[in-house]
Amino acid sequence: MQRYQINLIIIVVIVALALLVILPLDSHSGIHFAGINKDIGTRLGLDLVGGIQALLEADLPADAAIEADAMSTATRIVENRVNGLGVNEAVVQQAADRRILVELPGETDPERALAVIKETGLLEFVDFSNLSDAEIEALLAAQAPIQTDFGQSTNTNTSATGTVTSTVDSRVFPTVMTGAALKNAQATVSEFGDYQVAFELTSEGADIFRDFTRAHIGDVLAIVLDKQIISAPEIQNEIPDGQGLISGSFDAEGANSLAVQLRYGSLPIPLTVVSTRSIGPTLGQDSLQKSLVAGLIGFTIVFLFMGIYYRMPGIVADISIIIYALIAFALFRFIPVTLTLAGVAGFLLSTGSALDANILIFERFKEELRAGRTLSQAFNLGWQRAWPSIRDSNIATIITCVILFWFGSAFGATIVKGFSLTLFIGVLISLFTARFVSRSLLEAALNIFKPKNYSKWFGL
Amino acid sequence: MQINIIGKRYLFFLISAIIIIPGLILLAYEASTEQLPLAIDFTGGSLTEVKLDSGDLPLPAEVVSFLENQGYEDVKVQTTGEGTLVIRTVALDETQQGSLIRSLQDEFAADLTILRIESVGATIGREVAIRAAEAVAVAAVIVVLFITFAFRGIPHAFRYGVCAILAMIHDVAVVLSVTAIGSWFFGWQIDALFLTALLTVIGFSVQDKIVVFDRIRENRNIYKRLPFETLVNHSVVQTLQRSINTQLMTVEFMLLSLALFGGVTLREFAVILLIGLLSGTYSSIFIASSTLVVWENREWTWWFNRKQKPAAA
Numbered sequence: 099m100q101r102y103q104i105n106l107i108i109i110v111v112i113v114a115l116a117l118l119v120i121l122p123l124d125s126h127s128g129i130h131f132a133g134i135n136k137d138i139g140t141r142l143g144l145d146l147v148g149g150i151q152a153l154l155e156a157d158l159p160a161d162a163a164i165e166a167d168a169m170s171t172a173t174r175i176v177e178n179r180v181n182g183l184g185v186n187e188a189v190v191q192q193a194a195d196r197r198i199l200v201e202l203p204g205e206t207d208p209e210r211a212l213a214v215i216k217e218t219g220l221l222e223f224v225d226f227s228n229l230s231d232a233e234i235e236a237l238l239a240a241q242a243p244i245q246t247d248f249g250q251s252t253n254t255n256t257s258a259t260g261t262v263t264s265t266v267d268s269r270v271f272p273t274v275m276t277g278a279a280l281k282n283a284q285a286t287v288s289e290f291g292d293y294q295v296a297f298e299l300t301s302e303g304a305d306i307f308r309d310f311t312r313a314h315i316g317d318v319l320a321i322v323l324d325k326q327i328i329s330a331p332e333i334q335n336e337i338p339d340g341q342g343l344i345s346g347s348f349d350a351e352g353a354n355s356l357a358v359q360l361r362y363g364s365l366p367i368p369l370t371v372v373s374t375r376s377i378g379p380t381l382g383q384d385s386l387q388k389s390l391v392a393g394l395i396g397f398t399i400v401f402l403f404m405g406i407y408y409r410m411p412g413i414v415a416d417i418s419i420i421i422y423a424l425i426a427f428a429l430f431r432f433i434p435v436t437l438t439l440a441g442v443a444g445f446l447l448s449t450g451s452a453l454d455a456n457i458l459i460f461e462r463f464k465e466e467l468r469a470g471r472t473l474s475q476a477f478n479l480g481w482q483r484a485w486p487s488i489r490d491s492n493i494a495t496i497i498t499c500v501i502l503f504w505f506g507s508a509f510g511a512t513i514v515k516g517f518s519l520t521l522f523i524g525v526l527i528s529l530f531t532a533r534f535v536s537r538s539l540l541e542a543a544l545n546i547f548k549p550k551n552y553s554k555w556f557g558l
Numbered sequence: 559m560q561i562n563i564i565g566k567r568y569l570f571f572l573i574s575a576i577i578i579i580p581g582l583i584l585l586a587y588e589a590s591t592e593q594l595p596l597a598i599d600f601t602g603g604s605l606t607e608v609k610l611d612s613g614d615l616p617l618p619a620e621v622v623s624f625l626e627n628q629g630y631e632d633v634k635v636q637t638t639g640e641g642t643l644v645i646r647t648v649a650l651d652e653t654q655q656g657s658l659i660r661s662l663q664d665e666f667a668a669d670l671t672i673l674r675i676e677s678v679g680a681t682i683g684r685e686v687a688i689r690a691a692e693a694v695a696v697a698a699v700i701v702v703l704f705i706t707f708a709f710r711g712i713p714h715a716f717r718y719g720v721c722a723i724l725a726m727i728h729d730v731a732v733v734l735s736v737t738a739i740g741s742w743f744f745g746w747q748i749d750a751l752f753l754t755a756l757l758t759v760i761g762f763s764v765q766d767k768i769v770v771f772d773r774i775r776e777n778r779n780i781y782k783r784l785p786f787e788t789l790v791n792h793s794v795v796q797t798l799q800r801s802i803n804t805q806l807m808t809v810e811f812m813l814l815s816l817a818l819f820g821g822v823t824l825r826e827f828a829v830i831l832l833i834g835l836l837s838g839t840y841s842s843i844f845i846a847s848s849t850l851v852v853w854e855n856r857e858w859t860w861w862f863n864r865k866q867k868p869a870a871a
Contacts, residue, residue, distance in 0.1 A: 153682065208675060212652040372679035374652060380609070381673040385824065392819040396812035403811070407803065439824065440754040443831075446812060447758050451765060454804040458769065461800045487772035490708045491765040497704055498697045498761050505693035513750050514690060517757055 102545065105538035113421055116428035140431055141187060142203070143438030143516065146386045148379035149185075149203035150211050151512070156196040157370040164196050164367065171355065172367045173198050178243075178324045179214050189436075198369065199512065208376045216371070220324055221277025221360065222246055225310075227317035234318055234330055243325040246273045274310050274319065279303025281340075283360035285353035293353035294345040297360055304340025312336045321360070329356055389442060400453065408460050409557045414543055415456035418536040422452050425527050426520075435523065441516035448524020451492060455532035459484040464558055473544060481537060488532060492525050499525070561798075564791040567848035574728060574845060581735020584742060595741030597749035600687050602680030603632075604650040606658060609642045611669035621645065621666070628661055636745075642673060649677050690753055694760060698723050701764055709771070712778045717853050722767040725846035729763045730756065732837035733830060740829075751827045759834030762809075766801070766842040773797050774847065786854045790847045798843065805839035 144151050154176065156164050169192060176198055177190040189201040205211050224246050226234055237244065247270055283297040299307055310319075311333050321329040321344075331344045344356070401419075404412035426445065430437060437445075463480030471479065499522035506515030549555035563570075588594045598605050618635035621643065625633045634646040650658065655675050663670060702719030709715035733756060740746035773793035781789055810832060817828035852858070 155679075155682075206672075208652040209656040371651065372682050373677060374655075375674070375676045376655075376672070377674045378672045380671050381607070388820050389816065389824055392816045392824070393812070395819060396815035399811045399815065439751065439827075443754050443758055443827070446816075447761060450762065450804070450809040450812070453809075454765075454769070454800075457800050457804050461797075461803070465796075483776070486776075487769045490705075490772060491768035493708075494701050494704060494768055495761050495765045497700050498764065501693055501697040501700065502757065505689055513754050514693070514757065517754050521761065 100545075102538050102541040105534065106542055109421065109535055109538060113424060116421075116424040119428035119432050120424065139434065140427075141434045141436040142382075142386065143436050143441065143512075144201055144203055144375070144377050144382070145439050146382050146437065147203050148206065148377045148382035149201065150205045150208050150377075151202075151373075151375045152200045152208075152212060152215065152371055153193070153373045154198040154200065154215070154369040155372045157368040158196075166195065167351070167355065168367050169195060169198075172369060175324065176200065176215055176369075178326060183211060183214055193507070197372075201512075204379070206376070206378065208374055212371060212374065216369070221280070222322045223274045223276070223279075224320045224322045224327075225272045225274050225314070225317075226320045226330065227314050229318070234320075238327060238330060241326070244322065244327060245270045246322065246325070247271070271320075275303055275306050277360070279306065280360060283357045285348075285350070285357045286343075288343075288345065292345060293348040293350055294343050295348070295353050295357045295360065297342050297344070297357075299340035299342070301340065304338075307340060307342070308336065308338050321356075385439065389439070393442075393446070404453070404456075407557055408457075410543055410547070410549065410555045411456075411460045411463065411540055412557075414536060414539045415453070415460070417539060418456065418531050419449070419452055421535050422527055422531040423449070425531070426524055429523055429527070430520070433523075435519055436516065437520070438512070438516040440513040441520040444517040444519070444521035445524050448521050448528055451495065451525060452528030452531060455484075455488045455492075455528055456536055458488055459532065459536065464556060467552055467556065467558060473549070477541070477544065481533075485533070488529070492529055495525050496522060560792065560795050562791060563794050563844065564787055564848055564851055567844070567851065570844035570848060574732070574841075578728070578731045578735045581738040582731065585734060585738040588738065588741070595737070595745075595747050597747040597752075598646065598649075598676060598678050598683070599750040599753075600683040600748065602649055602678050602683055604647045604655070604675070604677040606645045606647075606655070606675045607642050607673040608645075608659070608662065609640075609671045609673055610667045611671060612667055613641055614667070615641065615643060616666050618643075621662075624665055625658070625661075630658065649679060651677070686750075687753070690757075694757075697760075698726070705768065705771070708768075709775055712775055714854075717850060718771050718774075721846050721849040721853065722764055722771065724849055725767055725841040726760055726763040728841045728845055729759055729834055729837045733759055733834045736833050737830060740826075746826055752830060755827050755830040755834060758831055759838060762835055763838040763841065766805075766838050767846045770794060770797050770801070770842050770847060771850075774850070787851050790851050794843060794847050801839055801843055805835060809835055 156169065156172075158164065173190060173192045180188045180190050180200060180202065183202065183205065185202045185205050187203055189199070191199045193199045200215060202211055224244070226237075229237070279300050279302060281298045281300050281303075283295055286294055286296045288294050314333050315335060316333065318330050318332050320327050321331070329344065329346075331346060348356070401416045404415050406412070408415065426448075429435070435441065459480050462484040463476055466476035466479045466483075467473070499518040502514050502518035503522065506512070506518060547555070552558040585594070615637050618637060621635040622633045625635075625645070625647070630650075631648045632646075636644040636646075638644060645658075647658075655677065659670075659672060659675075702716070702723055705719035705722055706715045709718045737746060737748060737752065741748070770793065773796055774790055777784075777789055777793050777796075781792075784792070813828050813832045813835065817825055817832060820828055
């Protein structure tokens with residue numbers, strides 16, 4: 099078996115793998131089986147499907163230092179709330195050190211969405227007295243949202259999405275009181291040098307707390323924020339005056355963050371919305387459909403041109419470009435890469451450079467043929483001599499991509515990020531298809547057809 | 559006899575200048591009078607686009623006076639060819655956005671479809687633009703270093719990097735100039751998509767220059783005796799077919815179809831890309847290599863002293 103034949107087999111395997119990832123094309127159904135199939139699907143950006151994008155920023159003076167911990171806690175809390183909206187494929191990402199990017203594909207009501215994101219979190223003290231120690235351990239380990247008898251309505255959404263957790267606990271726990279009863283909380287150090295959290299209740303809260311603690315000494319009273327258990331301390335004695343202490347195996351940081359969460363009920367950092375974009379589904383679908391049609395027409399013309407001008411190599415290039423597009427699309431689905439208009443632009447540009455690589459090689463090939471070399475000499479020389487220019491020009495593009503991507507992710511500039519990511523992936527694949535796929539295919543074609551009439555086969 | 563491209567380099571510089579300078583002057587004028595065609599992505603503000611299902615659009619002036627009476631500041635209203643209403647105001651929060659839509663429904667048409675509502679804080683857009691410029695500058699420096707490294711086998715490798723970046727700046731200038739003219743006549747706006755188009759132009763421009771320079775690199779080692787100018791011209795002519803095929807026949811076809819069939823959101827984007835990439839091809843053939851020759855001959859010493867200019871150039 100010759101080398102090109104082995105290569106052909108490899109190409110067939112790669113194409114088969116790509117098709118496996120691409121088919122079935124269920125991208126528009128929006129149905130995903132959580133945890134089952136790694137969520138392979140075409141992810142379309144907000145500008146193509148419609149939806150809401152919001153950029154939140156820490157509402158502190160620009161020169162104020164922001165703790166990375168606090169910011170990531172805030173991001174996590176926002177994420178919990180967004181999950182409560184029941185939006186598929188919602189994205190919550192920290193961008194730079196003071197911003198959080200929220201994307202809600204398909205969501206159409208900015209008022210509702212932002213109200214949920216901006217609300218102060220719900221802090222509850224929940225009675226776990228009916229649970230055994232083992233059950234409490236299990237709940238803490240699961241890190242799943244629980245249900246309480248306070249404000250249940252927000253929670254039904256969470257379980258309906260199925261994305262948050264597939265094992266929603268059906269038990270409903272009684273809420274003793276909410277964060278509204280809490281006056282203050284701070285981290286302190288005990289006489290033995292242990293970190294603990296001291297809290298103070300309002301007079302109303304103190305009464306409830308006194309009655310409850312008296313009846314439940316030895317039981318666990320969980321502290322729950324937005325339905326997530328953040329701590330599960332045991333009641334050691336009656337707390338009559340509304341002044342309590344939570345002790346345990348805290349380090350300084352742990353005690354501090356619990357105190358912060360108790361104090362603010364939620365966000366360790368105040369957040370403000372600096373920009374919102376809502377794209378209606380009509381506009382998105384319109385853009386998507388029209389750009390698909392345009393892309394198809396464009397590709398058809400390019401394919402015809404390549405075939406007519408370069409003849410046999412042109413047709414080989416066309417096949418190679420189709421394989422390139424299949425691999426790229428499969429990767430976009432597999433990684434997954436969210437395709438926005440900017441991302442599509444990046445992909446088109448990389449398609450341009452994939453074509454360019456082929457054209458460079460064929461021009462060189464024809465040049466060598468004109469210079470009187472034999473077919474196999476021209477074939478080898480064409481590749482050999484075109485390669486440095488393909489390599490160096492693409493490396494320059496890759497350098498640009500990496501820098502733009504780094505910049506895009508650091509500053510929450512989603513356009514730049516989407517553009518550079520698809521361009522980067524596309525350029526890598528185009529290098530592979532030019533060097534491996536086009537070459538093997540053309541070698542195979544030359545071996546099969548053994549062309550004699552160069553002007554007919556190569557348009558020389 | 560080969561076509562002499564490099565020999566006519568000053569003609570091509572002149573053509574570029576004719577395209578670039580008026581637009582840049584216009585841009586400077588717009589900047590000085592604070593009329594730069596910046597979209598809310600960069601200035602901050604709010605944009606609401608709705609489509610009235612009835613298709614009966616109210617006059618923009620009517621909408622402006624109605625909204626100003628409602629207390630919205632800085633209202634600008636446009637109707638588009640697609641039968642939509644574009645309303646620009648100062649930045650609105652989500653409750654204000656909601657009430658704006660509701661008042662529109664009460665006053666003009668109950669059945670309207672919200673196409674998009676965007677609201678950007680004033681500082682954020684400017685920051686994105688500045689960071690993008692920084693990133694491009696960093697990328698340019700690293701690309702110069704890379705080209706210097708990749709061309710280390712031939713003399714003055716550093717020049718190739720610098721000339722590639724100069725040609726890239728030329729392409730950015732062409733895009734800016736054309737955009738300025740477009741903003742003047744067609745109301746184009748510099749928005750986030752424009753930024754994407756510009757990034758694409760920059761990426762393609764550099765890639766394209768390296769292909770042409772690669773041929774000079776190769777030929778330099780083959781024809782060691784040839785005068786530099788002849789060598790460069792030879793290389794440019796050799797890559798001419800490829801430049802034209804890659805650019806005009808493939809990339810531009812794709813963009814042309816995007817511009818013609820791609821829908822409103824993409825049209826301006828596609829047109830700007832089309833112009834930018836065309837400029838990229840032009841500068842690969844006529845500008846980048848010419849600049850190398852200018853540098854090799856140190857021609858700036860003649861520029862202000864015509865008598866010494868050799869007749870051959």
